[in-house]
Amino acid sequence: xxxxxxxxxxxxxxxxxxxxxxxxxxxxxxxxxxxxxxxxxxxxxxxxxxxxxxxxxxxxxxxxxxxxxxxxxxxxxxxxxxxxxxxxxxxxxxxxxxxxxxxxxxxxxxxxxxxxxxxxxxxxxxxxxxxxxxxxxxxxxxxxxxxxxxxxxxxxxxxxxxxxxxxxxxxxxxxxxxxxxxxxxxxxxxxxxxxxxxxxxxxxxxxxxxxxx
Amino acid sequence: xxxxxxxxxxxxxxxxxxxxxxxxxxxxxxxxxxxxxxxxxxxxxxxxxxxxxxxxxxxxxxxxxxxxxxxxxxxxxxxxxxxxxxxxxxxxxxxxxxxxxxxxxxxxxxxxxxxxxxxxxxxxxxxxxxxxxxxxxxxxxxxxxxxxxxxxxxxxxxxxxxxxxxxxxxxxxxxxxxxxxxxxxxxxxxxxxxxxxxxxxxxxxxxxxxxxxxxxxxxxxxxxxxxxxxxxxxxxxxxxxxxxxxxxxxxxxxxxxxxxxxxxxxxxxxxxxxxxxxxxxxxxxxxxxxxxxxxxxxxxxxxxxxxxxxxxxxxxxxxxxxxxxxxxxxxxxxxxxxxxxxxxxxxxxxxxxxxxxxxxxxxxxxxxxxxxxxxxxxxxxxxxxxxxxxxxxxxxxxxxxxxxxxxxxxxxxxxxxxxxxxxxxxxxxxxxxxxxxxxxxxxxxxxxxxxxxxxxxxxxxxxxxxxxxxxxxxxxxxxxxxxxxxxxxxxxxxxxxxxxxxxxxxxxxxxxxxxxxxxxxxxxxxxxxxxxxxxxxxxxxxxxxxxxxxxxxxxxxxxxxxxxxxxxxxxxxxxxxxxxxxxxxxxxxxxxxxxxxxxxxxxxxxxxxxxxxxxxxxxxxxxxxxxxxxxxxxxxxxxxxxxxxxxxxxxxxxxxxxxxxxxxxxxxxxxxxxxxxxxxxxxxxxxxxxxxxxxxxxxxxxxxxxxxxxxxxxxxxxxxxxxxxxxx
Numbered sequence: 001x002x003x004x005x006x007x008x009x010x011x012x013x014x015x016x017x018x019x020x021x022x023x024x025x026x027x028x029x030x031x032x033x034x035x036x037x038x039x040x041x042x043x044x045x046x047x048x049x050x051x052x053x054x055x056x057x058x059x060x061x062x063x064x065x066x067x068x069x070x071x072x073x074x075x076x077x078x079x080x081x082x083x084x085x086x087x088x089x090x091x092x093x094x095x096x097x098x099x100x101x102x103x104x105x106x107x108x109x110x111x112x113x114x115x116x117x118x119x120x121x122x123x124x125x126x127x128x129x130x131x132x133x134x135x136x137x138x139x140x141x142x143x144x145x146x147x148x149x150x151x152x153x154x155x156x157x158x159x160x161x162x163x164x165x166x167x168x169x170x171x172x173x174x175x176x177x178x179x180x181x182x183x184x185x186x187x188x189x190x191x192x193x194x195x196x197x198x199x200x201x202x203x204x205x206x207x208x209x210x211x212x213x
Numbered sequence: 214x215x216x217x218x219x220x221x222x223x224x225x226x227x228x229x230x231x232x233x234x235x236x237x238x239x240x241x242x243x244x245x246x247x248x249x250x251x252x253x254x255x256x257x258x259x260x261x262x263x264x265x266x267x268x269x270x271x272x273x274x275x276x277x278x279x280x281x282x283x284x285x286x287x288x289x290x291x292x293x294x295x296x297x298x299x300x301x302x303x304x305x306x307x308x309x310x311x312x313x314x315x316x317x318x319x320x321x322x323x324x325x326x327x328x329x330x331x332x333x334x335x336x337x338x339x340x341x342x343x344x345x346x347x348x349x350x351x352x353x354x355x356x357x358x359x360x361x362x363x364x365x366x367x368x369x370x371x372x373x374x375x376x377x378x379x380x381x382x383x384x385x386x387x388x389x390x391x392x393x394x395x396x397x398x399x400x401x402x403x404x405x406x407x408x409x410x411x412x413x414x415x416x417x418x419x420x421x422x423x424x425x426x427x428x429x430x431x432x433x434x435x436x437x438x439x440x441x442x443x444x445x446x447x448x449x450x451x452x453x454x455x456x457x458x459x460x461x462x463x464x465x466x467x468x469x470x471x472x473x474x475x476x477x478x479x480x481x482x483x484x485x486x487x488x489x490x491x492x493x494x495x496x497x498x499x500x501x502x503x504x505x506x507x508x509x510x511x512x513x514x515x516x517x518x519x520x521x522x523x524x525x526x527x528x529x530x531x532x533x534x535x536x537x538x539x540x541x542x543x544x545x546x547x548x549x550x551x552x553x554x555x556x557x558x559x560x561x562x563x564x565x566x567x568x569x570x571x572x573x574x575x576x577x578x579x580x581x582x583x584x585x586x587x588x589x590x591x592x593x594x595x596x597x598x599x600x601x602x603x604x605x606x607x608x609x610x611x612x613x614x615x616x617x618x619x620x621x622x623x624x625x626x627x628x629x630x631x632x633x634x635x636x637x638x639x640x641x642x643x644x645x646x647x648x649x650x651x652x653x654x655x656x657x658x659x660x661x662x663x664x665x666x667x668x669x670x671x672x673x674x675x676x677x678x679x680x681x682x683x684x685x686x687x688x689x690x691x692x693x694x695x696x697x698x699x700x701x702x703x704x705x706x707x708x709x710x711x712x713x714x715x716x717x718x719x720x721x722x723x724x725x726x727x728x729x730x731x732x733x734x735x736x737x738x739x740x741x742x743x744x745x746x747x748x749x750x751x752x753x754x755x756x757x758x759x760x761x762x763x764x765x766x767x768x769x770x771x772x773x774x775x776x777x778x779x780x781x782x783x784x785x786x787x788x789x790x791x792x793x794x795x796x797x798x799x800x801x802x803x804x805x806x807x808x809x810x811x812x813x814x815x816x817x818x819x820x821x822x823x824x825x826x827x828x829x830x831x832x833x834x835x836x837x838x839x840x841x842x843x844x845x846x847x848x849x850x851x852x853x854x855x856x857x858x859x860x861x862x863x864x865x866x867x868x869x870x871x872x873x874x875x876x877x878x879x880x881x882x883x884x885x886x887x888x889x890x891x892x893x894x895x896x897x898x899x900x901x902x903x904x905x906x907x908x909x910x911x912x913x914x915x916x917x918x919x920x921x922x923x924x925x926x927x928x929x930x931x932x933x934x935x936x937x938x939x940x941x
Contacts, residue, residue: 006897009900010900010901013901028790036792037792038789038792039790041792042854046858046897046898046900046901048862049862050900050901064791123757
């Protein structure tokens, strides 16, 4: 899932202050936490209250889109709702914001969030963690399903570096050493020989910028 | 100002069936209770007893009345039962809810009231005879009388109570039995004939029929003590002086027929490892004896051959100086001049054989001799068979020939048999037989099908998801030096302790089969979830947050709600990012409309309280009335960000969320989640300068002052906010 966090309300208020009629578009897609209809509505309420303190009277309309990064879905969901809107405030990730911006090039489309990473969520602990760099050259098969590109602070493909203490990274004592985790996982699966396999330097060309589905 | 709980009929309670298994869902305690008491329901009501003692007293009488309808012997259960505690979901956390002690507290208040409790309407229907005035017979008589039948109990001894008279008074005080039974007979208009024996010179079933009884329930109990035997043969020397049966001894003691120093300076050996043997041993100890126990079983209760007596009994006996000789049988009773003076005890190497049958094996080469003056044999009891034989009620193998579902004899129509005579068990189990027989007799006399719809299967509901568990209160026993007498040594709960203990209950069972909240007029009914599948985005929040396993994730995508387990707390509603869920009676629009309505009538500074209905104590009139309006929610879990913000938008100056303390939340994690939600919202509100206007507090329903104090402080804070705003 795409992990995002809401921008401070002040920053959003600054960005929307030139406009009065604003459409807030939630996204039901992969953003985590989900930023659907409830968040769109909550945000409109908070911004309305914040606007009052700035003597600004905003008119918000709220809606949500199944997946804002899908231009077909987004176009069909938003087109009918754009009447009178001077700007769109998007609750999608960066990709979703850009999709809306492309679809409505005459309108300012403003992000309500910062997009951080492709991550996994531990709901019990309430933690989201970076777990995929979208590097285009997946080597999880060699590493027991644990990604060293994201989870090793140094991004080493041939770890461990030797700096770990008690299983924790030397750069951040709160962070597990990814290569120790990889070693344990492979050992558990009786596939330790894989760790001996040399992985050639990362192919940065593999990071694609455009693909055909 | 607490709401007065009106007396609502239990009839509105519904059976809740699990969709997958087709079984009836109930809390495990209620399934374990042979009577099937609504344990959860009365716990909810005890937990909400008001601090005012007089009002609490009045409400306890109502709770007692409700239980009495189902079980007029509950006053006795509070001393001797506790079967429900064995299955309590809390058992595996910090220890079962001490239901028995809660019943005992109800008894403390209810027993004096019992003397004035009005009698049932005089019965007018057919005459029914109940043979045996023990727990089974009494329960049957009461249930029949409730249905309007004229019941006569025929009891051979000079008093009612049956096996209750074998329970030592330090466990079950005589006045409890006496008051309960005397009033039961009065209230239920039961005719009692004492000293009326059946069979062997007494009456026959035909006699009863001639006397106009249309049906008979026979529950004569098991009053024949089982004699000692070894390898299938009677143990030699059982006829020696000083040898007696524990059961007869208990009866004599309870009847006051023995001197208080009966065993002073004498060595008493009790044979047996069950609870009754411990009753005998501890009674003998209280009569001055130097007591030891001999039993076949070993010390390890968890093993197959472990001692069957309860841990509390074993601990209590040991504290009182009773020595237990484990893994020993009795091979021979030895004596001089016809009087017993020692027993020969070989080592018992196993009690049950591979097939699980009682078949003890001994190592005779390892035998010890135990010397004593009195030998009390307490290794079980059996029914007196002569009567059943004479009446042709036994099958070819000498067992009762009855239908196990209806308890009607397969040999004689209109004759029903139950209680210990059918299967030796706990008092409550005998009482259940009485209830079953009463239902059967009612059907029989009305010419209805005896069996239809009676075979029911139950499924215990699992423990709700919760952050923390409160410790189980310790039972308090009088110190040994003060308890070697026949006064009850277990200290009862105070009202405060009882309320605290009831608050531990997690209300595992389905709401519809409890409805305590409806009886307390907290809500008109159990609200249902309304789920709009089209809006669902399959995020799984509802399934993750539900404390009751009422939401299941479907694969692929989507969720489904099992309303059998839903308690209508509304947490899933507040957590759904797609606004796909609504809660009946607390729909978003309804709450919005309420906010507008309340706002129109309140004066500045305008304060809106979202309050969990379980915190009951309403804000006082007068002091707060002009500025404060309250919206009651099914649980703090239903507090909705949207409504808090909407209130601000509509002109509310301050919003206060009043939840139960986290550890007392009636809905698993509702209070905790509400607290988290408020904390998060406050953080966002702080970005626009609104943080002071929202406040979360947890208040106890038993302390209305708490909420008042919170309101007072909050109003001061809001007044400051308002005057600052107006100054600007």
